[in-house]
Amino acid sequence: MERLRGWPAWVAVWALIVLTATGCTSSGGHDGSLHQALPTYGSYDINAAPSADLRAGGTLTVPITQMVTQFNFNHVDGALDDVWTIDTMTEPRLFTRDAEGVPRIVTDYLTSATVSTAGGHQVVTYRLNPKARWSDGRALGWRDFAAQWHAVGGGDDRYLVADPSGYDRIADVGQGAGAHEVRVTFRQPYADWRRLFTPLFPAAAYDSPQHFDSDWQGRLPVTAGPFRLASVDRTAQTLTLVPDTAWWGTRPRLDRIVFRVLDPDAALQAFLNGEVDVVNAATSEAYAQLAKAKDTDIRIGSAWDEVHITLNGASGPLADRAVRNALQQAVDRPALAQVAASGLPVKVPLLGNHFFMTNQPGYADDSGLYGRFDLAAAERALDRAGWRSQGEGRPRVKDGRPLTLRLVLSEGTNRLGEDLAQLVQQMLARAGVRVDIEKVPATAYGPQYLDKGNFDLAIFRFTGLTYPSSAYAVYRRPAGGQVFENYGRVGSAQVDKLLGQAVGTLDERTARRLYDEADAEIWRLGHDIELYQRPQLLAVRKGLANYGVPGLGDIDFAKVGWER
Template sequence: MSHVGAPRGRTCSRGPRSRTLRSAVLLTTGVLAVSVLSGCSSGEEESGARAAAPDIAPAARAKVADGGTLRWAVEAMPTTLNAFQADADATTARIAQAVLPSLFTLDDRGRPQRNPDYLESAEIVEREPKQVVLYKLNQQAVWTDGREIGASDFVAQWRALSGKNSAYWTARNAGYERIEKIERGASDLEVRVTFNRRYADWRALFSPLYPKDVMGTPAAFNDGARTQLKSSAGPFQFQGIDTASGTATLVRNPRWWGQPAKLDSIVLSAVPHAGRATALARGTVHLAEIDRATADRIALAVRESDPAHGQPLTHGPGADVTPSAALKSWALAYGSDPAKARLFQAARQRNQQAIAAYAAEQKALRGFVVRKSLEPAYTQLAMNGESGPLSDERVRRAVARALNRQELAETVLKPLGLPAQPVGSHLALAGQPAYADSSGALGSQDTEEAQALLADAGWTRGGARKPAGPDAGPKRAGAEASAAAHKPGKDEKGDAPSSDGLYIVGDDKPSLDSPALDRPGIDRPGIGANSGPDGTHVLAPAPAAAAQGIALLRQAEAVGDTDADKGAPDRPKAHSAQSAQGGGVPGAYAPRGTAAPAPAAAAGPLGKDGESLTLRFVLPSGPGSESLRAVGEKISGMLDRVGISTEITKVPDESYFKDHIASGDYDLALYSWPATAYPATDGRPIFAKPQPAGDGSLLVEQNYTRVGTDHIDQLFDQAAAELDENAARELVKQADARIWAAAGSIPLYQRPQLVAARTDVVNAGAFGFATPRYEDIGFTQRPKK
């Protein structure tokens, strides 16, 4: 599951079927001092930062066989073929790339390049008094119905997407509302576009370009292109969708004027990620984005194909069955109890069938290779600044300063052999001209600075203590509450010196069956470390008999001979701010005569006004989200070290973004934004300051963190109107520095892109930034039918 946000630059219009995301609470933002942002980038030109190269098995066209059908896995069948509608998805975009004109495509560094199949030239011919762009079209460019691509198609698309007619149900791209008029030039092959406001990202317009019969009327726009495209103009044309089989078919376009497509057809098949290994093994798909687990399976399959391997499968169904368990299963299957024997025989048969099927799949997966690069998207930690502790900028900054972003990037990317560098920009990725590491506006990982920010915001040790009321006794949080609530009984004397002169603190005396005694990082009341007045750690002692037992337990664990851990499930990790700050091992001893430790609350969780500092961390629960959850657990541990507790809530993948991220039902969350070649246009709705709506709610556009400033909005507006590309990039970098300082979202790492491809598939795989050249994709040998 990708958990990528809605495409950048898409904002919801107010048509009958549009959807506007709102919030009932207004946002409060702090004022950013200019001094904080001065010199915040590295000071060197970052545009030379290298992007990860595409991994597509490039091959010259002469080495690509003519013909064949490529079966390509997608998430789902599209609900519309109109890429400018709110429910368009990744499959819609893939079809549009193959069958419709894109006037500009992206190279492997994410830079827009003129597409010569459609444009002979495109340039700004006038800047004053108004900006005018002149497009000169390829004279051979025609729609599949034989009509030339021309000014009428440009006009129809502009009118549909300008936002002036609410009858069009559109998630419109910004920029079209800046157009004043579109005219025919000196010939039918020239189109003059005049803007009423300058627009730096004019290359983003008219890609994809639809024929006027799709854009010409609201009815055609809203419903005419949902399931069919009567005319198109790409190397392929759309044939149709088979809902029964979950496939969409593209066939070679006989009217294509460019280099002919090598493939006869492309079949897009809806295959869930969990079923892609099986689909690849069965040959029902030849190309598929995969998760790390499937990539590992393919790597194992290739390794097992080596004759030197000579070993049975050590993974998959039945691989973890021990000899003793197998013997017991056999005994029960052929035992004296007929009913039980039948059950075990059936279970053994099912297991054997699963093992055989898995082994067959592994054998088939030897014919595939994993192609990998970095996806043009980054994963971020989002902080909901609408209300609660994270509405305070100091708390958001403390969260950011607690993170070791390098460690998080390495967690995901290093095992895959991909560059593991934290992302330094919200608006561009390494290799793009607009990229600069502006994270210095916020600062790097610093535990002491994070704690200082929290203290300045009023979150202190012991601050979670509830004030005493007239009808309630003292209520204290954490270890202090537990110790205070317990009264010494017949055999307990509270805090008192032991017979050997050591202090026994609290009521929770250690015992041999207490797993917490020898679990560093898990604290129990009265058994932990506290800081004395001189800053030294004072460790609470245990009775001598318990100490002897603890020593034996430790000695046994050292050789792996404790019964407590044999076959036991993993114990949950208790994040403790106390132990993270250098406390000792629970149950250890202090020297004779050491003073009793200070009250436990002094080292307890952070709190304010009787409430503990706990943030709700929402994560997806699906099988394809393991790496996201692993990153979430690491972040939780990092926050714990500065005194911030997290409550991890796992929700179904299908509701994760819509019901939690977009609706604001979270404190912390992980999700991704795709990269863009047009950050001034596409970044604005993501980071725009939320505005009050007429009904008193908050219009957030795509800013799901609800954090923004007027200055950020102004920088975006200036960048969008700046025709000098270098000046526009500098404004984008300034906006990014301000976004870092506001600390609503923290970019972590560029997402890995893993694609399984049959070994004879070329010019396809992990494309990275680059727009695929569909006409060049094919097989090294024409597949047998």
């Protein structure tokens, strides 16, 4: 599945499954020649067109990997890519990102947002659009901001939050000069303040731990967006959104958007059969069938999208950093990237950084020896850690226990994800590490396995972390009952200190230096095995406009429609 951590939380992608709304092609298409350079920073491919020139009406059908059960994106069980997409269509999105990841005000909700200093504190003043109202008739106001701050950043463990970053630096939220002005005062500076309160959620469904959890299970209790949730059909496994007649902004072009639960193979066939209008094309099997399919555009662009192997350091053999470091060197990352690139028209570069993509300003390879494939070094490290070789084909042993690890894989994983898991299994076997692959239901993969640390190895993706501070929750040490997004429970005081400084540093050059220092320490800790930057290739039905791969930005579904 995908874990989404692009804005407030994880845009992560559980276990390499299909990305439903991120891939693209221009109207000109692509020639299919293999292994061209990865698209440059900020490139996008959405068949952009003035929405007024598009046909009014029509349906867009999009595959998703699992049924949404928790619609609260800030909840630990709701921080998924599909939930992010739905919430930003139905709840206030104060800022939207352009193709280069730069946030821009959404004037349907804000007339301005300014930063000042008062008493030595950073203060953000939001001026709300007076037309903006919740579906229960209330105007958006400071109490909605305050409830979200208390729930997400208040430190109350009864709120099961995915990522408190930024919210936990706020000192106060109050009314400004009038009912439509909100003042947010920070006790510590926060550079990426624009990522907060997007989406903004209603105080009526956020003002208690019970509301924060149960009010969003299977439904959207209060909305304020261009779309509303019309139906949840658990038999047909579909979610249907339609334009909200109370919407005060420009009316969406589409009559409805249907999200349909399909596994990767079924989604591919459904697209070829004309049953869905978009499908992932970023695997060799899918691209081979889709590149020349009838009425199909392949849209290609550059996004924040990484694939990695999380290492669970909470217990078992991987609690020893030396063993985690050995695994880093025993995995042949270039070979895995080569498999991922097979048959695709773009390169799949290795990643040496946890915060920046290879074609993004700020990127530096901080991996050092921990990112270098060296089987002999891995074997020596395991020897020193007390894991004794028992001969080829047999797992190492320490204190009578074999070196056996569980790689937990979602049943929603596509064929590429399965291939990668099997290759990792074979690579680690050469070092004397036995890996048992365990497939689990897609709906349980997050809440029952990742969230609870019920695994040794897990392959999945984080996507959309264009704000580097978005990744703070992935690498910070768990506290109390909160794991945040650090599923492997690997961290250190040094990483926390460096990231705490980085997210509060307003000078971009200094912040990047701090992120680099933290990144080098994350590699040294053996937090994970960073693999590669995933290319964005999406097959879409010809004639679909303003949809595809938006670079480092966001899709505006109100502008999506069909050409006349």
